[in-house]
Amino acid sequence: MTVEAGGRALLLDVSLRLQAGRVLGIIGPNGAGKSTLVKACAGLLAPTAGSVTLLGRPLANWPARERAARIGYLPQHFLPHWDYSVRELLRLGVERGGTRTVPTTVAAAALAFELQPFLDRRWSNLSGGERGRALAASVLAPAPAVVLADEPAAALDMGQAAALMMRLNAQAAAGAAVAIVVHDLNLAARWCDRLLILAGGQCVTEGPASEVLCSPALDDVFGVRLERLIARDGTIVLVPCSTVDVETDGEEG
Template identity: 35%
Template sequence: MSLAELSNARARIGGREVLSGVDVRLEAGELVAVVGRNGAGKTSVLRAMLGLLPLTGGVAWLAGDDLARLPERERLARAAYLPQERRIAWNMAAVDIVALAMPLLPDAEAKDRAARVLDDLEGGHLADRGVADMSGGERARVLLARALNAPGQALLLDEPVAGLDPDAQLFVLDRLRREADRGRGVMLSLHDLTLAARVADRIVVMADGRVVADARPATALAPEILRDAFGLNGVWIQTEAGPTLAMGRRSQGA
């Protein structure tokens, strides 16, 4: 049974169809990267899988149930979401932000658990600092901790490494890989194809609101897909560390 799934999903924003007959799923124990050019539908897929973007056709499923029939509290119990927008309205302490993911726990227990999650993300020193007084990278780590602290088995993250330095990007992706290895289903949107190829079990390639590939990295990012979906020349190279994706921009008329 999928943790989250779209079946023939269609959705519109304004007058534009942003999802056109999309089929995509997230299973327990896997990490799925959703990639595509700007406007391809990456964020729309994640939001539709959580009911944050209403469908005009098709069905969204969450842990086997029709999402449209689930009350909001049940949705929150089954899935967690990290939006791309990192703004927080109030200058709350980081530990309090992370504790918001567990509203049914007693306050002391929720804060204790939040502190442990921050420590695990090497953000324990941020626990008592207000989020408005942090750098963008520090705030991103706090919001990731909140998502990881949520009870849902499905974890959907929109550009979780955007704005982070390279070392922090690899740290976050390795941490998400560990969540999948522990049995959660992790789906994240990424712009960096080399990072997607490095970490994902499957890659979903979006173009114009449609899924044009959904397969293991070497198949999903095959040369013809890189050419058609991204306008890139690409090839997989075998190295001592394993297959590596090498890419370059296509010249005009190529």
């Protein structure tokens, strides 16, 4: 698809396919077009050219209620219209998913996301990480078939970020197609099957995470030299060493 706004292309001829049971990480520098891509996939932005289909049917042809039940969109920034309590936010998310067992599902989500102490607290009184968890719980509770998460771990501490990535993986294992915009490449390395690098609104490369993380294109798009280490479980660990323009080829870092 191509998405244009403000007289320029925010996305240019980008194609992606989300598969049930898989986790795609969307990575790239600030302003690359990652949020734009996810919003277009969620049906919140209409592509200027190209289209988004869900189960082979154009997104625009799905009734809004069915589309909302199938696609769970976790935005990068969320400002509720009202000062909801966490319980109300969870209920809205669960009802959107169309489940008949609303109270049970709300209770299960509160338990899974360790939100019981916050259930009656209002959005305005939550910390950044608590908001992130409440929002993730609200979107993921109804187990949507497609999960589009835009930097879901940005406000979370290390433990909560790992827990959320595990939950997203569990939803994929249960059959969801998951796409996550992620800035922390080590979370991407550990929890994504495939990675897509976006830069300047275009796809630089897409492939298995282990291959993309070893690609020199990664250093180039971020303008930083990355050292690749291998953790005991075989996961690649990336350590930024120096900006690309400071170090010259062959010079010791």
